[in-house]
Amino acid sequence: MATKNIKSGQAKFGEEDVLRQIEQAVLDHRLVPGTKLKEVQLANLFGVKRGLIRKVLTRLAHSRLVDQTPNRGATVAKPSVKEGQDLFATRRIIESAILETLIGHAEEKHVQQLGRMLDREQKAYLCGDTERALGLSVDFHRELARMAGNSVLEEYLNDIIRRTPLVILTHLGGDEHNRCRNQEHEAIVDAIARRDVKTAKKVMHQHLLHIEGKIKHKPEKPPADLAELLRPHSVGQSA
Amino acid sequence: MATKNIKSGQAKFGEEDVLRQIEQAVLDHRLVPGTKLKEVQLANLFGVKRGLIRKVLTRLAHSRLVDQTPNRGATVAKPSVKEGQDLFATRRIIESAILETLIGHAEEKHVQQLGRMLDREQKAYLCGDTERALGLSVDFHRELARMAGNSVLEEYLNDIIRRTPLVILTHLGGDEHNRCRNQEHEAIVDAIARRDVKTAKKVMHQHLLHIEGKIKHKPEKPPADLAELLRPHSVGQSA
DNA sequence: TGATAAAATATTGTTAACAATTTTGTTATC
DNA sequence: GATAACAAAATTGTTAACAATATTTTATCA
Structure with missing residues (x-):
């Protein structure tokens, strides 16, 4: 797994920044449902402390973008x-x-x-x-x-x-x-x-x-590399 | 201020419990807008760690029931x-x-x-x-x-x-x-x-x-004692 | 080989100690 | 008394170390 350090030590990311990056990744279909979101992995990715990631994941769970299971971490949500x-x-x-x-x-x-x-x-x-x-x-x-x-x-x-x-x-x-x-x-x-x-x-x-009209059950999708998916991306392209 | 210890050491409260207690207090008009919510005070009140309270306050802020200002804590929200x-x-x-x-x-x-x-x-x-x-x-x-x-x-x-x-x-x-x-x-x-x-x-x-129809600006309300307001209260009275 | 158990690793959860900031209180000066 | 400057206390914010749990790997035996 070369999912580490690819993006470490970037510019200073705050809680809001990290949140928006992930939200944008979901909006852009780069982050697919079911993807595991590990705390240290994300922390390294954004160059922030684990506590920060932890808060962000909680917020994302609250807005139903990720599913959180006690002791088993967070995944991108798979709505029924x-x-x-x-x-x-x-x-x-x-x-x-x-x-x-x-x-x-x-x-x-x-x-x-x-x-x-x-x-x-x-x-x-x-x-x-x-x-x-x-x-x-x-x-x-x-x-x-x-x-x-x-x-x-x-x-x-x-x-x-x-x-x-x-x-x-x-x-x-x-x-x-x-x-x-x-x-x-x-x-x-x-x-x-x-x-x-x-x-x-x-x-x-x-x-x-x-x-x-086109919704129906459509099983599985292969997971992919987080570091790749969450790479550079300006948030809010309405400029 | 005798706002402390009145309810300390109660039964085990989890995050969800504390959240619901406060939500219920708002619903019942016991907690009025503008009331300061100090972390240690609440922690003592419910007999839980400060970290727990901290999470709850964040969640309450997210659902717009409390206003949170950086370094200045949380108050019960005063919607415009x-x-x-x-x-x-x-x-x-x-x-x-x-x-x-x-x-x-x-x-x-x-x-x-x-x-x-x-x-x-x-x-x-x-x-x-x-x-x-x-x-x-x-x-x-x-x-x-x-x-x-x-x-x-x-x-x-x-x-x-x-x-x-x-x-x-x-x-x-x-x-x-x-x-x-x-x-x-x-x-x-x-x-x-x-x-x-x-x-x-x-x-x-x-x-x-x-x-x-009756909404209009109606200034000020005297604050009251937290410990009193958040006392015993069963949550969800639909039984 | 396949299944099971045990150990090693990885991941999440909690907390106490510390740092940063704001608020309160005190003193000094006018 | 009012104001400003300073010190003390209280409050919030952060982090690193530890604990608890889950996952993976290795070892053992049929």
Whole structure:
């Protein structure tokens, strides 16, 4: 196992940094469900003390990104089919409420901002930078939540977004169908511009169903090298 | 300050126990927003090590029940007016979705179970045991969520329920108007029995507005003795 | 070979001691 | 008395050493 020291002694990482790195790795599908997360290994990887890692793992467990078993450590969570379904169902509810709230007080500048995001996303996609496109696609949903202005709804959507990749990887297999369709994002922005709540919701609903419909049990995936997976990665590519 | 040793050396408390004790104290309005939570004090109170308390406080901070400032410790959270409004708005959305989901597959036994809970709540109220009535009233909402069968929705409702008392105490003042009206609970169960989603939602909406409408800034509250507040209390009175 | 038991190793969990910081209290000066 | 500077105490934050548990390896025997 050459999983050690590859990234040791990097720049100073704080608790928040380590947390975000791991969250981002999950979001990017680099960290797959079931992967064992050993404390010393991670500590070396990030060049921090074990206590720090310990706190981070606890927090990740609390937000259901990792499973923690007493005396047996932590692994990247493997949500059940049921949890996946509940997560998607709830996402439809939350995103629907976000649209309704947002359209209730949407201004021209909001629509313009969303338009710009769409362009960036489209551009990245055409450039073949699919990883960036994926990130921007997620940012689109986040931005809708932010614009809606309800901090609790935003919080919950972010929670769902963080957990969704694990459901997809556990039950939908590889990196095949997990991307938002730009076309549908456009239709949503159009509906918002027209203050057409009904259409916006309908499109969003359809949009989310495209992914959910494919959930089914899909066993096993080979584990991989942690040091490789958690390598350099800027967190939050919305810049 | 005789806040020490009053409860020291009690039965063995685990992390989960301490967490629940404090959560319950918040739910029961015994612990008011702004109260300082010192680590050694709590450790003595529950007869546990400081490290344990430390973990619990972190978890409570994560679920927004306490505010933690670096080097300056933890206090019971004081949610802003905005957060309170967002919380209530989200609660309407979530409870609405719960009703819709539940009515989608409600069976006779569900309605009967809810009826029994109503009776118990009513009884406690008539007996003058308002604290128990309050608890049962909360349990009613929890039970709706459980019956709906969506674990994520349930999780979010529980989160909202945990945070709500802090909003009420911070912005609504004393223990005046914070109780659910049994009458409205009954109307909700009736609507469920008739599978009348529209009415159920409407009543619930009204039900929640009764509280929210009264939010406004209401400054200060005198702090009190911790040892007193966190004394004996069975957690989960739904028995 | 295969199964079982024992030892060695690795991993997680806890704690007490220490360090860093903030808060409180005291004194001195005006 | 009020203010500032300093010292003392209290509180929070970190860590390294140890304990407990789980996992892997080795040894033994049928």
